[in-house]
Amino acid sequence: xxxxxxxxxxxxxxLGCILGxxxxxxxxxxxxxxxxxxxxxxxxxxxxxxxPFAWEGSDTEPPMDLANLITSNLTQSGRFQAISESDMxxxxxxxxxxxxxxxxxLDVDVLVIGRLSEDSPDRYTAIFQLFDTLRGEQLLxxxxxxxxSELRATGHRISDMIFRNLTGxxxxxxxxxxxxxxxxxxxxxxxxxxxxxxxxANARVVADSPEPLMSPxxxxxxxxxxxxxxxxxxxxVYVQTLRTGVRDKVSARLxxxxxxxxxxxxxxxxxxxxxxxxxxDIYSLDLAGQVLTRMTRHPSIDTEAxxxxxxxxxxxxxxxxxxxxxxxxxxxxxxxxxxxxxxxxxxxxxRTSPSGEELAIVHQVQGNFRIAVVDPSTGLTxxxxxxxxxxxxxxxxxxxxxxxxxxxxxxxxxxxxxxDGKIHRQIVSVEGEVRDPAWSxxxxx
Amino acid sequence: xxKKIWLGVYFVVTFALVGCGGEPATQTSMxxxxxxxxxxxxxxxxxxxxxAGTGEARSIGVFSxxxxxxxxxxxxxxxxxxxxxxxxxxxxxxxxxLAAHGEYLLAxxxxxxxxxxxxxxxxxxxxxxxxxxxxxxxxxxVLLLQGASLDQMGTVSYGEERPAVFGSDEDSYxxxxxxxxxxxx
Numbered sequence: 001x002x003x004x005x006x007x008x009x010x011x012x013x014x015l016g017c018i019l020g021x022x023x024x025x026x027x028x029x030x031x032x033x034x035x036x037x038x039x040x041x042x043x044x045x046x047x048x049x050x051x052p053f054a055w056e057g058s059d060t061e062p063p064m065d066l067a068n069l070i071t072s073n074l075t076q077s078g079r080f081q082a083i084s085e086s087d088m089x090x091x092x093x094x095x096x097x098x099x100x101x102x103x104x105x106l107d108v109d110v111l112v113i114g115r116l117s118e119d120s121p122d123r124y125t126a127i128f129q130l131f132d133t134l135r136g137e138q139l140l141x142x143x144x145x146x147x148x149s150e151l152r153a154t155g156h157r158i159s160d161m162i163f164r165n166l167t168g169x170x171x172x173x174x175x176x177x178x179x180x181x182x183x184x185x186x187x188x189x190x191x192x193x194x195x196x197x198x199x200x201a202n203a204r205v206v207a208d209s210p211e212p213l214m215s216p217x218x219x220x221x222x223x224x225x226x227x228x229x230x231x232x233x234x235x236x237v238y239v240q241t242l243r244t245g246v247r248d249k250v251s252a253r254l255x256x257x258x259x260x261x262x263x264x265x266x267x268x269x270x271x272x273x274x275x276x277x278x279x280x281d282i283y284s285l286d287l288a289g290q291v292l293t294r295m296t297r298h299p300s301i302d303t304e305a306x307x308x309x310x311x312x313x314x315x316x317x318x319x320x321x322x323x324x325x326x327x328x329x330x331x332x333x334x335x336x337x338x339x340x341x342x343x344x345x346x347x348x349x350x351r352t353s354p355s356g357e358e359l360a361i362v363h364q365v366q367g368n369f370r371i372a373v374v375d376p377s378t379g380l381t382x383x384x385x386x387x388x389x390x391x392x393x394x395x396x397x398x399x400x401x402x403x404x405x406x407x408x409x410x411x412x413x414x415x416x417x418x419x420d421g422k423i424h425r426q427i428v429s430v431e432g433e434v435r436d437p438a439w440s441x442x443x444x445x
Numbered sequence: 446x447x448k449k450i451w452l453g454v455y456f457v458v459t460f461a462l463v464g465c466g467g468e469p470a471t472q473t474s475m476x477x478x479x480x481x482x483x484x485x486x487x488x489x490x491x492x493x494x495x496x497a498g499t500g501e502a503r504s505i506g507v508f509s510x511x512x513x514x515x516x517x518x519x520x521x522x523x524x525x526x527x528x529x530x531x532x533x534x535x536x537x538x539x540x541x542x543l544a545a546h547g548e549y550l551l552a553x554x555x556x557x558x559x560x561x562x563x564x565x566x567x568x569x570x571x572x573x574x575x576x577x578x579x580x581x582x583x584x585x586x587v588l589l590l591q592g593a594s595l596d597q598m599g600t601v602s603y604g605e606e607r608p609a610v611f612g613s614d615e616d617s618y619x620x621x622x623x624x625x626x627x628x629x630x
Contacts, residue, residue: 184611212606214570233559234601235574256578256602259571272571278582278600280575301575317572323531324572349569362569369567389613391569410613436570 034200034414034434040424041078046166048074049083049103050112053126054093057118063148066116066126069155073173073199074163078423083108095129095138103133110139112162122147128158130165140165152202170398172198176440177403178206178216178225179414182433193227195242198396198439200427206240207247216438217261225438226250226260226269237271239287250287256280259303264311270295272303282316284331293333304349307331309356315340315376317348324348326361328376341374343381349392350374353399353419360393360402371404371417384421394439395419403427405435520545524626525609526584527619530565533579535587543584546626547591554594557629560584562602563609565618570604577602577624584624 050071055062074080085091089102092113103111114128123145130140140161146154153174160171175198183190191213196203207213211230218225219239226239237257240247251257255274262269269285275294282295282305296302300320307314311331318327318337323345329337341347346364353360353373363372363381371385371393387406394403396416401423403416408426412433416425526539535543550556562577562584581600588598608621 212603214604214606230601230603230606255600256574258574272575274578278578280578301572301579303575304569304571317569319572319575324568346568348572369569389566407613 034196034203034427034429036076036200037426037428038076038078038423039415039426040422041081042422045075045079045081046110047083047106047108048080048110048112049088049106049108050074051088051091051093051114052085053113053128054115055117056115057124059118062116063124064116064151064155066114066128066151066155066158067112069152070112070128070159070162073156073159073171076199076425077163077171078418078425079163079167098131100131100133100136108133110166114158119145124148124151124154126151126154126158128162130162152197156197156199169400170442172396172398172401172439172442174198174443175397176222177414178218178438178440179434180213180216180436181429182412182435183431185432193225194434195225195440206242206245207238214436215259216436218438218440219262220264220266220441221444222441224262226262228258228260237269239269250290251285259305261306263307264309270305270307270314272305282314282329295331295333295335296329296337298337302327306350306352308352309354315350315352315359317350326350326359326374326376340376340379341381342379347372347374347381351393351395353395354397355399358399358419360395360404362391362393371402373402373419382421384417384419385415385424387415390415392436392438394437396439397442401425401439403437403439405437521549524628526580526624526626528580528622528624530618530622531568531576533576533583535583543587544591547588547593550588550594550597551592554597556597558588558593558598559627559629560598560600561607561625561627562600562604563607563621563623563625564605565621566605566608566613567618568605570606574602574604577604580622580624584626 050067052067071082075082083106087106090099092098093115111131111133112128114126116124116126119125125143125145127143129138132139142161144154144157156173159173163171176195177198178195181192181194188210191209192205193207193213193216194203195206206225209229209231214228216225216227224239224241226237228235229238235257236252237250237260238247239250251271253273255277256272259272260269267287269287271283271285272280273283274280279299280301280303281297282302284293284295295314298320300318302316302318305314305316313328314331315326315328317324324347325339326341326347327337328340329335344364347361349362350359359374359376361372361374362369363383365383368388369390370383370387371390372381372383374381390404390406392405399419401416401418403414406413406415408428412435413429414427414434414437416427520542523542526542550558560581562581564573564576581602585598585600609623610617610620
């Protein structure tokens, strides 16, 4: 057992060394930019090679190094291990030039080759092929066209196609994450709500304030974000459209306006309000008509609500039994709440998996706050992380990973863990503190 | 339920103490529910005030018309009330402090006070907003019983978003579990 552990650790370590990747941002964010590192991958990552793409165009250099982007994406998933370009015996870009023995010699199981060409000004075609080198056959081959600004998204889409073919899971490379950065360096503390690609690149500021920003939540179409802002010295909930930057103040009631989440149809928000002074309860706000429906009624703290994917059930945190625990209530006024978690004395901030079969929660173990998954039908709890202050879990839309906030040397960073607890990734911001991550839904094409 | 009774007992004791003219707080039979004591007692806590939170609201000048006694002024200069982990009960060491502020508010009907509830960083963010709110409300209730009026006080909870000190140790946590009393002109 010990031997296996050690071997596993060495493998994880070497993987970590290979995969220490750095991203440059395209946006205007110097603060809160992220850098991803695999701290523990799967025990036997699939050995692969992505050959630099051929380039045909007016410039000498291609506008985007697609092979590098695809390599980064796949290795960052923790499921693949890529050989470096310098170790390649040949660098084919056309199927006729592929000699499978070359790759078998290098123990490479899967091979990606491709070409990028400039067809006309601002019109590019990317062609890629995925091969199984052991069987000597093509697994996948596609042609994608895009403008220059869409090339990064194209690289992510190619990564998603390869990932899906090899793992059977939809890839999440074309998704985004929202998070809060906390800049304490300047004369004034700055809170920023940032949205970046899921690899940390392309970070852009959605909101910027000297007062706290917290609890970002995506609309189901991925076009809007609801969040809490303390501008004006009290909390309000805003819904902001990402593309236009237009935002609506949807709740600024006396007392607390917090913990927003969208309903699966995008028409409602669940909110925590104190309509009775000091008593936090869950309310459902119909966004079109501003109609408010009370969903819980209890003198305890009821907060951190979330819908099940079918919209039938609301899960939330309540300390009605003494300490915080997860409860569920049917999505209709006056329904009776039932307790879900029974393991441990602190269970809070539930988020449902896309299938609805699991909840990711914050669970206290021996004084440490960790991310756990709970089966809501049995209450069975499985701890996934080993930090001291892990919080704010959010499922990737494919359900395979959970992003969360943790600490590294006292600094707020993001990390992700696979839903089975086997793959651990650290997502460190280059500067400042980051926290409160929320993973976007799949893009709607 | 037990919490309500506990709080009720506390109010009775608080009034008794106020009646006695605000002697220094001593340990009474009413022990705090948790063993951890806050770092600083009710009395001379200039240090607390200077390390905690935003500066401008703690100006001493506000109290120039306050109760005359030296002891009273020193209590009024203390603008932070501390709490135990995951609790919102007022600790015995905060009684004199709140009694002094209650008297001041009663005597100065134009005084306005904002109660800012905070939590330490442990636990989830939105739950901690709830905890900060509960603490602010606990202070508000005590001040109301001391004679302050409803329209003199507002509450806000920042949860763990605005710590007095940045740090992940028990010392920092103790300073961050607090309600700040912010007087407005």
